[in-house]
Amino acid sequence: MTILVTGGAGFIGSNFILDWFEQGPEPVLNIDKLTYAGNLQNLATVSARKQYFFFRIGIEETNKIRRLLGAHNVRAIINFAAESHVDRSIAGPEAFFQTNVIGTLKLLEAAREYWTSGEAPKDFRFLQVSTDEVYGSLQPDEPGFRETDAFEPNSPYAASKAGSDHIVRAYGETYGLPVLITHCSNNYGPFQFPEKLIPLVILNALGGKPLPLYGDGQQVRDWLYVSDHCDALNRVLSDGQPGETYNIGGNSERNNLTVVHTICVILDELRPLASGKSYAEQIAFVRDRPGHDRRYAIDASKLARTLQWSPRTSFEGGIRRTVEWYLANPAWTTSVTSGEYREWVARQYA
Structure with a gap:
């Protein structure tokens, strides 16, 4: 049998395929349109596999x-x-x-x-990989998002993912x-396209x-190392109950300013500036984006209780591994930071 992965040349999809082949030889069909964030270089180490x-x-x-599903006896779509x-x-x-809903x-x-x-x-399964952003924003003292919480998306992206989740259900x-x-x-982790906060900060530094930070930099996110996410998806795929929703979190709430300072400390150690200054001196606060959610937090207790899963990677360990990966792979970063990418960053953080 075979699994079919959509968007497998993207950040999480490619990490999922790499982790999948570490677990065993079951075949993978990867379909991807290869838009700006899709990169087959991510899968170079498995591309020659039969x-x-x-x-x-x-x-x-x-x-x-539909033809691929029948021809390859696909047992799951992720x-x-x-x-x-x-x-x-x-x-x-x-x-x-168009993409996320239609x-x-x-x-x-x-x-x-x-x-x-x-x-x-x-035992066929259709696994929809979605985001905590469909739930909206939390106050500082509110508990983390639960699977039963109402959707309150605040961005077009979150609204489109909420719509697709409703269709799947x-x-x-x-x-x-x-x-x-x-x-x-x-x-966060290896192969993340550098429009997102962590790789953007590493490469800009x-x-x-x-190092651009929206508003006051106090927006809080629950950070999940990508390999832990892939491990959780494997558990849901193998043991999850059809019709159920599962939240996956990293138990690592940090505000954006803290994340950036952490990256700077690691870079100060691993790639110190000749001037002796800290990379933190490059931090720049920029105008906040419209409708910016203040805090996300995940209550992943259902996944822990029913499928015995919990994250293995601390934020401190994961962020160091991530910085080390970007330092060790300059050719990859050069290849993805094209002229279009540079123009986008310049417009967005002007």
């Missing part, structure tokens, strides 16, 4: 996906494919709804046809499709550029 297949296909291409950057969703929301709908149609045809294995209720939904907190 068990790995890549197809440049979008999740909206229902007929092509849907990572999404437009995922809040800032870009504010600048241009339509693409987010694209997910089209993908579900392929899965439904496969499931109802009788071709799919009896509806396909489970209406058509009996065995669906699973996960909501994760902020991921090394380049002698300002």
Whole structure:
């Protein structure tokens, strides 16, 4: 049997495929449109495997996906494919709804046809990988998001993911499709496209550029090392109950300013400036973005209680490994920071 991973050339998707092959030889079909954040270099170490297949296909291409499902006896779809950057969703929301809502709908149609045809294995699963941002924002003293909390998305990105999650649930209720939904907190680690906070700060610091922080930098996120997220997804895929939603968190709440200071301390140690100054002197506060959520926090007790999963990586350990990876892979960072990327960063943090 085989699994099908959508968006497998992106940050979390590629890490998932790499971790998957560390666990065993079950084949993987990777479909990805290779938009700006998709990078096949992430998968260079597995690209020659006989068990790995890549197809440049979008999740909206229902007929092509339907044929792949039947031809490869696919037992699970793990849907990572999404437009995922809040800032870009504010600048241009339509693409987010086309991919995240309509694209997910089209993908579900392929899965439904496969499931109802009788071709799919009896243990077939459709796993929707979503975000804690669908829940909105928390006050400082509020408990973490629970699976039963109402959706209150505050950005076009979060709204598009909330919409796709509702469609996935509806396909489970209406058509009996065995669906699973996960909501994760902020991921970080190797291969993350440097429009997100942590890789952006690392590369800007090394380049002698300002380290931009929105507003006062006190926005709080629960940070989850990407390998821990992949491990949790594997657990949900193997043991999760169809129709259920599971929150995945890192138990590592930090505000953005603390995260940036932590990165600077590590860089001061591993790549000290010739001037003897700290990278922290490059921190620059910029105008806050519209509708910026103040705090996210995940209550992952359901996952711990029902599937016996908890994160293994502390923030201190994970962030050091992440900085070390970017320092050790300058060719990768150079290849992804194109002219378009530089223009985007310049516009966004002007």
